[in-house]
Amino acid sequence: MLIGTKSTMGKNKVHILFLNYEFPPLGGGAGNATKYLFSEFTKQEDLEIDLITSSTDKFKIEKFAKNIRVHYLDIGKKGNIHYQSNSDLLKYSWNAYFYGKGLIKKKKFDLIHAFFGIPCGYIAMKLRLPYIVSLRGSDVPFYNPRFAKLDKLVFYRLSRQIWRRARAVIANSEDLKRLAVKTFAGEIDVIPNGVNTSEFKPAKSKKTAGKIRLVSTGRLITRKGYQYLIPALKGLKNVELTLVGGGDLRGELKELARKNQVKVDFVGEVKHEEIAKYLQNSDIFILPSLNEGMSNSILEAMACGLPIITTDTGGSKELIDGNGFIIKKNSIIDIKNKIDTYLKNPQKLKDCGQKSRLIAQTLSWESVSDSYQKLYRFPSKTVLVDGRAFTREGSSASSYLFNLLSELKKEQSLKIILVINNQKYLGKFDHPNVKTSFSKVKNNLLWDNFVIPYQAIKNQAKIVFYPKSSSSFFRLPRKKIVTTIHGMIYKFDRSIPFLTRIYWRFVGKMASIVTNKIIAVSKNDKKDLIGEGYKSDKIEVIPIGVSRIFFDDYPYNQTKEVLKKFGLQKSKYLIQVAKITEKKNQLFSLDLFKMTKNRGFKMVFIGNTKADEVYYQKVCEQIKKNNLQTKVIFTGPIDQNRKPWIIPILLKNSVLAVFPSLYEGFGIPPMEAMASGTPVVMSDRGALKEIYGQDFTFPLEDKKKWTNVVNDLINNKKFKKSYLEKQNVLAKNYHWEAVAKRYSKLFRDI
Numbered sequence: 001m002l003i004g005t006k007s008t009m010g011k012n013k014v015h016i017l018f019l020n021y022e023f024p025p026l027g028g029g030a031g032n033a034t035k036y037l038f039s040e041f042t043k044q045e046d047l048e049i050d051l052i053t054s055s056t057d058k059f060k061i062e063k064f065a066k067n068i069r070v071h072y073l074d075i076g077k078k079g080n081i082h083y084q085s086n087s088d089l090l091k092y093s094w095n096a097y098f099y100g101k102g103l104i105k106k107k108k109f110d111l112i113h114a115f116f117g118i119p120c121g122y123i124a125m126k127l128r129l130p131y132i133v134s135l136r137g138s139d140v141p142f143y144n145p146r147f148a149k150l151d152k153l154v155f156y157r158l159s160r161q162i163w164r165r166a167r168a169v170i171a172n173s174e175d176l177k178r179l180a181v182k183t184f185a186g187e188i189d190v191i192p193n194g195v196n197t198s199e200f201k202p203a204k205s206k207k208t209a210g211k212i213r214l215v216s217t218g219r220l221i222t223r224k225g226y227q228y229l230i231p232a233l234k235g236l237k238n239v240e241l242t243l244v245g246g247g248d249l250r251g252e253l254k255e256l257a258r259k260n261q262v263k264v265d266f267v268g269e270v271k272h273e274e275i276a277k278y279l280q281n282s283d284i285f286i287l288p289s290l291n292e293g294m295s296n297s298i299l300e301a302m303a304c305g306l307p308i309i310t311t312d313t314g315g316s317k318e319l320i321d322g323n324g325f326i327i328k329k330n331s332i333i334d335i336k337n338k339i340d341t342y343l344k345n346p347q348k349l350k351d352c353g354q355k356s357r358l359i360a361q362t363l364s365w366e367s368v369s370d371s372y373q374k375l376y377r378f379p380s381k382t383v384l385v386d387g388r389a390f391t392r393e394g395s396s397a398s399s400y401l402f403n404l405l406s407e408l409k410k411e412q413s414l415k416i417i418l419v420i421n422n423q424k425y426l427g428k429f430d431h432p433n434v435k436t437s438f439s440k441v442k443n444n445l446l447w448d449n450f451v452i453p454y455q456a457i458k459n460q461a462k463i464v465f466y467p468k469s470s471s472s473f474f475r476l477p478r479k480k481i482v483t484t485i486h487g488m489i490y491k492f493d494r495s496i497p498f499l500t501r502i503y504w505r506f507v508g509k510m511a512s513i514v515t516n517k518i519i520a521v522s523k524n525d526k527k528d529l530i531g532e533g534y535k536s537d538k539i540e541v542i543p544i545g546v547s548r549i550f551f552d553d554y555p556y557n558q559t560k561e562v563l564k565k566f567g568l569q570k571s572k573y574l575i576q577v578a579k580i581t582e583k584k585n586q587l588f589s590l591d592l593f594k595m596t597k598n599r600g601f602k603m604v605f606i607g608n609t610k611a612d613e614v615y616y617q618k619v620c621e622q623i624k625k626n627n628l629q630t631k632v633i634f635t636g637p638i639d640q641n642r643k644p645w646i647i648p649i650l651l652k653n654s655v656l657a658v659f660p661s662l663y664e665g666f667g668i669p670p671m672e673a674m675a676s677g678t679p680v681v682m683s684d685r686g687a688l689k690e691i692y693g694q695d696f697t698f699p700l701e702d703k704k705k706w707t708n709v710v711n712d713l714i715n716n717k718k719f720k721k722s723y724l725e726k727q728n729v730l731a732k733n734y735h736w737e738a739v740a741k742r743y744s745k746l747f748r749d750i
Contacts, residue, residue, distance in 0.1 A: 020115035023053040040369035172294035173315025194365035195299040202305030203280035215282035220247030225288035232335035303360035307352030323355035384461035387420035407740030471511040522687035545736030550675035573602040577669035651676040674731035
């Protein structure tokens with residue numbers, strides 16, 4: 001079903017507020033891309049669009065089509081209409097924000113589509129409607145080296161904030177996506193630029209006259225690299241160059257052509273619809289850019305059947321597949337050599353041109369339009385979340401749900417109803433997208449089968465999410481049920497009472513029947529579930545994430561206080577983060593600690609000592625037997641949701657972390673240690689080897705191997721440095737931002 005309000009015709013219409021500071025005749029590639037998109041959108045009766053853009057003169061409103069209106073704002077534009085100055089952008093931003101606010105009061109919009117993250121994405125964020133952002137290139141931090149300092153100081157953090165709050169972030173090439181993910185670890189989709197293959201098509205015939213005609217369409221600015229192209233043509237016979245476009249370097253480039261005795265036709269600015277004839281009258285298209293997104297110019301040249309020469313930059317190189325050459329940036333020699341290759345091989349010139357046309361035909365604006373329309377039509381869904389995990393403060397399930405909700409609440413495509421039975425969490429998720437409901441019920445059976453279904457019906461939730469390995473025993477009418485199962489704990493954790501294990505096993509079986517989607521936290525977890533009879537097609541693997549505080553948001557100012565609290569201010573120590581149970585295998589950690597060569601160290605156990613009291617007593621007896629009473633510290637449970645800085649501080653200041661678990665569905669403490677920059681050694685049981693790889697996981701049977709690795713990490717600086725570098729690469733893949741985006745996509749798609 002489409003989002004939107006019902007029209008008088010009885011169809012559901014989608015109302016889009018479009019923001020782009022450039023639109024023909026003003027601007028360049030992004031403006032033309034918007035125009036071509038709109039040409040496709042005119043075919044969609046259920047789409048209604050209002051574009052806010054800049055005017056070349058006075059304010060006006062024009063109809064692009066029956067369902068598309070363009071609002072041209074007066075920004076006092078002067079000079080080159082194909083270039084926006086900083087002053088132009090500031091005036092547009094100010095005017096567009098207030099004009100947009102007024103327009104929103106008059107009309108109901110379902111979504112804002114912002115072309116360019118800055119300024120349009122920022123305006124969309126401030127207008128407080130769901131929005132998507134299309135990244136074009138120059139709006140991505142560190143795209144342009146000229147703005148590196150400004151990007152670092154301002155635009156990096158601002159862009160991250162804008163993209164994080166967006167319903168979707170779209171790059172126009174894989175290369176631009178790779179640059180963007182350095183700023184934002186969340187999900188970024190790729191929708192390339194398109195090309196109008198009816199408007200841009202090969203010439204029926206060409207007048208050769210024994211010459212090779214090069215052409216390039218683009219602004220005459222440093223970034224386009226024409227200062228390297230013109231000298232490369234010196235000495236090449238029967239080669240002419242046509243430059244279509246205007247810009248500040250026109251005078252300089254003319255002088256450069258004169259000095260090098262190169263024939264260059266400086267056409268200047270032309271209407272976009274006239275570009276095709278210059279392409280059709282040429283033999284090779286060349287664009288030696290220093291930086292580029294997904295080049296519209298290259299796409300148009302390809303559609304006209306021209307072979308391509310372009311640099312290894314941005315999305316341009318993604319368009320070259322047997323239809324041209326990739327050249328080095330800033331290389332006069334490489335440009336000359338590639339042109340010379342075409343001069344000596346006319347058949348290659350012809351073959352590359354034909355391949356260009358074939359590739360261009362797969363990149364129509366119709367397919368681009370379809371991709372955007374799918375984004376427009378994602379409805380905002382209400383998700384009811386079982387918050388029972390917060391009953392046990394400090395548990396891994398509680399920490400998992402807290403971090404997941406902290407990111408999910410930012411997803412504007414979701415409305416979250418959180419049902420809890422711990423009053424301490426009332427107000428913890430104060431956000432426009434989150435509503436919290438409280439129930440006094442503690443019984444698991446009543447909670448799963450009465451409280452959650454009742455709240456789902458009451459709040460008209462579309463999705464019911466059980467994040468802790470449970471579900472109702474029956475299907476809920478017109479609702480989808482999703483559950484996350486964190487490993488087969490009832491099989492492997494003997495600290496759980498027998499009857500409780502039987503209950504959870506039964507609940508798991510029911511979940512396999514009534515749920516629409518089961519989330520496993522690892523491939524190993526999925527394999528175990530299938531082995532228990534769960535249907536494979538219902539299971540999707542989404543890993544657990546690591547909180548940002550373990551990475552760069554580290555509160556150094558509280559270090560002394562935390563270390564003093566646990567008597568560690570002058571101590572070197574090993575650490576294990578896990579409740580004290582047989583499954584977590586603290587006895588192994590004690591043996592390992594005893595066998596290390598560094599007797600001055602301490603051993604710190606973070607976790608609940610009452611989860612398995614029989615096993616805890618065994619651990620205490622072993623400590624006493626080996627005279628380690630002054631060496632071992634039990635911190636007890638630490639609630640990461642209420643005091644999130646304590647465990648990161650203890651991890652970051654430890655020598656190394658150990659995790660000899662007998663079974664794990666995922667194993668989040670080792671990943672938190674890695675994110676903290678602490679070396680960690682762990683067993684290869686359950687999902688650990690799958691998640692962490694063989695470099696960091698070791699068989700429990702090989703205690704000698706464990707002892708050697710631990711001693712090397714303590715005493716061998718070179719070994720430790722290499723070990724940490726590998727860990728750091730792995731940990732960066734598990735940000736909660738990216739995990740939450742996958743959950744959000746699953747909720748949207750189900």
